[in-house]
Each structure stands twice: as C-alpha cells, then as structure tokens.
Amino acid sequence: MDSQPKPHSLHKIVVLNPKGGCGKTTLATNVASYYARRGPPPTLVDCDPHGYSMRWLNNRSAQRPKIFGVAAYEHCTRAGKGFDLHAWPGSAHMIVDLPAALPDDQLYYQTYDANSILIPVMPSEIDIYSAAAFIANLLLIAQLDRRNRNVAIVANRTRQNTRSLRKLMRFLTSLEIPIIAQLRDSQNYVHAAAEGIGVFEMPAYKARKDVEKMQPIIAWLEKWRMRKLDAAASTDFQHALGSEILTPAELSKR
Numbered sequence: 001m002d003s004q005p006k007p008h009s010l011h012k013i014v015v016l017n018p019k020g021g022c023g024k025t026t027l028a029t030n031v032a033s034y035y036a037r038r039g040p041p042p043t044l045v046d047c048d049p050h051g052y053s054m055r056w057l058n059n060r061s062a063q064r065p066k067i068f069g070v071a072a073y074e075h076c077t078r079a080g081k082g083f084d085l086h087a088w089p090g091s092a093h094m095i096v097d098l099p100a101a102l103p104d105d106q107l108y109y110q111t112y113d114a115n116s117i118l119i120p121v122m123p124s125e126i127d128i129y130s131a132a133a134f135i136a137n138l139l140l141i142a143q144l145d146r147r148n149r150n151v152a153i154v155a156n157r158t159r160q161n162t163r164s165l166r167k168l169m170r171f172l173t174s175l176e177i178p179i180i181a182q183l184r185d186s187q188n189y190v191h192a193a194a195e196g197i198g199v200f201e202m203p204a205y206k207a208r209k210d211v212e213k214m215q216p217i218i219a220w221l222e223k224w225r226m227r228k229l230d231a232a233a234s235t236d237f238q239h240a241l242g243s244e245i246l247t248p249a250e251l252s253k254r
C-alpha cells in the first residue's frame with residue numbers, strides 16, 4: 001500500500017489572529033504534534049519573524065515523530081503574492097502559524113486557499129472587541145463565505161462560565177462562526193512547548209484534561225478533511241523520526 005498521500009489531499013490549516021499572545025503558536029504546534037503522532041509527518045510553516053514555532057521544533061527530540069518545519073518568515077511578510085508555500089510532498093497536513101502583524105494583502109494570500117482557519121481568542125473584553133473587528137475584516141478581505149464554515153474560533157485560556165466567556169459566545173453565535181473548543185489555562189502547554197511536543201504527546205495522567213479539550217479541534221479539522229478531500233492519508237504510515245527545519249527553497253527540492 002502506498003504510504004504517501006497524494007499531493008491533492010493536502011489539508012492547509014491556517015492559525016491566525018492579529019492579537020499578540022493569544023495562542024496561535026500554541027495551537028499550531030499542538031495540532032502539528034497531533035498529526036506527527038498519527039503520521040505521515042506534517043509540515044509546520046512558521047511565518048512569524050520571531051520564529052517561535054521553529055524554536056519549538058528545535059526543542060523537539062529526534063526520537064519524536066517527525067515534523068517538517070519551514071522557516072518562511074521572509075516569504076510570508078514580503079509584500080504582494082510573490083511566494084508559494086509548499087508542504088513536504090508526503091505531508092497530509094500543512095499547518096501555518098501566522099504572525100500577529102500581517103498586512104491585508106498577505107492576509108488574503110495566506111487564507112484564500114486554506115481548507116481550515118483556526119482563530120484562537122482569549123475571552124477578555126479587549127480581546128473580544130479586537131477579534132470582532134478582525135473577523136469582520138477577514139470575512140471581507142479573504143472573501144470567506146462564513147456559510148462554508150471553514151473558520152472556527154478556539155477560546156483559549158478560559159475559565160468556565162466567566163462573564164467574558166459568555167459574551168464571547170454570544171458575539172460569535174451572532175457571526176455564525178463556531179467556537180469549537182475551549183482550552184484551559186494550563187501549565188501543560190508551557191511545559192510541552194519547552195520540550196517541542198504537544199499535550200497529545202504528554203503522559204495521559206498529566207495531560208488528559210487538556211487532550212480532551214483539544215479533541216474537538218481535531219474532530220472539526222477531520223470533518224473538513226473528509227468533506228473536502230479524499231482520505232488518501234494512510235493510517236498504516238511508518239513513523240519517521242527526527243524533525244527538520246528547511247527554507248522554502250530547500251523544501252522545494254525534496
């Protein structure tokens with residue numbers, strides 16, 4: 001059986017929100033770690049000049065399931081289209097970690113062909129206010145049809161039933177954008193980041209609650225994948241180990 005997915009089965013997942021520190025890199029790296037465990041090796045594209053996703057990948061042990069990292073800061077922030085992001089040809093998933101500051105034209109080029117867009121939002125008054133403006137702009141700029149429902153919110157660092165969380169829920173319901181998960185404020189994300197892993201790769205006794213909270217995100221991504229793409233990714237994939245960080249030019253030679 002062919003263990004490599006066909007290129008057209010690539011699922012492009014973009015994580016974005018102009019608000020700094022809301023959890024984009026945390027979400028992107030945790031999703032990448034999930035797909036690495038499942039195989040085939042996903043591609044994680046770091047578009048942020050700070051390079052936190054690639055720093056996370058640098059922390060990843062060579063004994064962990066492989067992730068292809070693409071350090072694409074310059075490509076992503078260059079004005080105009082001017083670049084084409086490619087995944088490693090064997091990847092079934094390409095996760096793109098976008099920086100907080102992104103000009104509107106880049107926002108368009110990064111999102112117009114995304115299969116799934118994840119927007120982490122922290123449920124504080126100010127974050128909800130800025131997320132509202134951003135989502136309205138995104139729907140316009142990227143010409144996203146909200147009825148297609150390829151955009152979803154992940155409420156990050158939530159405490160159950162706070163007033164601001166209820167407010168976030170009401171606002172998002174009015175935009176018809178689903179809140180697919182509520183991640184806890186948990187040190188597990190911080191500890192996992194230091195090791196270049198995700199909560200899915202932590203011992204169950206430590207991370208069970210956080211894994212449970214992440215599961216709806218995977219389920220939502222998979223729903224899209226099944227609807228949009230053929231399910232060519234093999235579940236029999238032999239795990240490759242040892243992650244690599246490449247430039248877009250190096251990756252295109254693979």
Ligand SMILES: Nc1ncnc2c1ncn2[C@@H]1O[C@H](COP(=O)(O)OP(=O)(O)OP(=O)(O)O)[C@@H](O)[C@H]1O
Pocket residue numbers: 019020021022023024025026027048052099100156157183184185186187189190193
């Ligand atoms: N659910 C969480 N629980 C605890 N800490 C978290 C959680 N989510 C994110 N963090 C921590 O908050 C900090 C900011 O998160 P992260 O780097 O993912 O945000 P970001 O949106 O990528 O930021 P930037 O806009 O600077 O790229 C990190 O130190 C991260 O470990």
Ligand SMILES: [Mg+2]
Pocket residue numbers: 024025026048052097098099
């Ligand atoms: Mg980041």
